[in-house]
Amino acid sequence: MSDKIWLSSPHMGGTEQNYVNEAFESNWIAPLGPNVNGFENDLAAYTGLKAASALSSGTAAIHLALIMLGVKAGDEVLVSSFTFSATVNPITYLGATPILIDSEPETWNMCPELLEEAIKDRISLGKKPKAIIPVHLYGMPAKIDRIMEIANRYKIPIIEDAAEALGSTYKNKKLGTFGIMGVLSFNGNKIITTSGGGALISNDEKFIQKSRFLATQARDNAPHYQHSEIGYNYRMSNIVAGIGRGQMEVLDKHIALRRENFLFYKKHLSEIDGISFLEEPNKDFFSNCWLTCILVDPKKTDGVTREDIRLALEAENIESRPLWKPMHMQPVLKDCPVYENGTSEKLFEMGLCLPSGSNLTMEDKKRILKVLNNLLGFEED
Numbered sequence: 513m514s515d516k517i518w519l520s521s522p523h524m525g526g527t528e529q530n531y532v533n534e535a536f537e538s539n540w541i542a543p544l545g546p547n548v549n550g551f552e553n554d555l556a557a558y559t560g561l562k563a564a565s566a567l568s569s570g571t572a573a574i575h576l577a578l579i580m581l582g583v584k585a586g587d588e589v590l591v592s593s594f595t596f597s598a599t600v601n602p603i604t605y606l607g608a609t610p611i612l613i614d615s616e617p618e619t620w621n622m623c624p625e626l627l628e629e630a631i632k633d634r635i636s637l638g639k640k641p642k643a644i645i646p647v648h649l650y651g652m653p654a655k656i657d658r659i660m661e662i663a664n665r666y667k668i669p670i671i672e673d674a675a676e677a678l679g680s681t682y683k684n685k686k687l688g689t690f691g692i693m694g695v696l697s698f699n700g701n702k703i704i705t706t707s708g709g710g711a712l713i714s715n716d717e718k719f720i721q722k723s724r725f726l727a728t729q730a731r732d733n734a735p736h737y738q739h740s741e742i743g744y745n746y747r748m749s750n751i752v753a754g755i756g757r758g759q760m761e762v763l764d765k766h767i768a769l770r771r772e773n774f775l776f777y778k779k780h781l782s783e784i785d786g787i788s789f790l791e792e793p794n795k796d797f798f799s800n801c802w803l804t805c806i807l808v809d810p811k812k813t814d815g816v817t818r819e820d821i822r823l824a825l826e827a828e829n830i831e832s833r834p835l836w837k838p839m840h841m842q843p844v845l846k847d848c849p850v851y852e853n854g855t856s857e858k859l860f861e862m863g864l865c866l867p868s869g870s871n872l873t874m875e876d877k878k879r880i881l882k883v884l885n886n887l888l889g890f891e892e893d
């Protein structure tokens with residue numbers, strides 16, 4: 513059996529180990545230290561924001577952001593339905609209710625029209641939502657200017673989930689920098705990884721300081737251990753942050769490689785009837801192409817479905833993955849209010865993420881293409 517081709521596997525640049533070694537040599541084996549500070553500075557510099565707080569996960573970052581916006585039990589938070597569960601789970605940790613908003617078909621992200629409809633409806637039902645969490649899925653920028661305009665008009669703060677979109681931009685501005693706070697993730701298969709980790713980024717240093725405080729058990733400034741608030745253990749370790757510092761050195765290179773993967777698939781597959789891509793709608797949108805996603809329409813592919821493709825790839829030891837199953841279709845969230853238009857359900861039914869790692873070789877890509885060709889039949893060159 514040929515070697516496994518993963519959907520998106522870690523890709524070290526080479527200097528990560530040096531930073532980790534420094535941590536050992538200086539005995540900073542702790543949830544603070546020079547690598548944590550260095551990584552936070554790198555993230556702030558890269559996104560152009562004032563500050564970043566390195567945390568144990570992106571999920572933790574969303575949780576803290578919601579706490580800092582005062583979200584409490586019984587409150588409502590508007591959130592993209594088409595996302596990974598980590599976007600929505602922290603809303604429920606606080607006893608608040610996720611109000612799920614469907615996608616628009618161009619970027620596959622939160623539909624601005626449905627968002628406004630939901631805001632009006634929730635207000636008329638007696639509750640103004642406390643926050644909005646739009647997501648930039650698969651690295652593709654949401655229609656963030658329209659979403660910001662609506663949020664500003666109704667004075668509802670935005671937490672931007674850019675966990676999959678580090679390095680993507682809208683009108684040359686980095687994603688994660690539009691909302692009052694932005695969320696990043698460095699989990700194992702993200703565009704850069706620290707093995708696990710996340711960050712909260714903001715131009716408002718108050719939020720970042722408060723995030724560091726809450727993430728280290730909310731310890732008051734006193735010689736003994738004194739607490740006036742409930743805290744969490746969410747800080748990033750200095751070892752892990754060392755991996756992050758090394759990964760930041762190769763981030764832009766890895767984005768270029770992922771964009772090349774997308775172009776490779778596009779070149780070979782876009783002529784096939786029934787195959788379409790998640791694509792930048794125009795020059796305002798720049799995607800890091802974290803994952804290349806296709807839609808498969810069996811009515812035009814002689815009956816070949818996305819599941820046929822997934823299984824054929826799996827039989828050749830190649831990992832691919834259906835698109836995220838919308839949150840309003842998840843059993844655990846079945847009672848949440850949803851504003852839907854059918855878009856994300858259709859995406860889930862027809863969509864597949866193809867192997868997209870920045871470490872894919874040309875040989876890997878040809879192996880993948882061969883499987884697709886056997887099923888779909890097209891000219892190979």
Ligand SMILES: *Cc1c(COP(=O)(O)O)cnc(C)c1O
Nearest residue numbers: 569570571596598675697699710
């Ligand atoms: C990965 C991810 C998160 C959460 O990040 P973790 O670091 O895994 O907790 C949040 N939102 C989206 C859309 C993600 O893909």
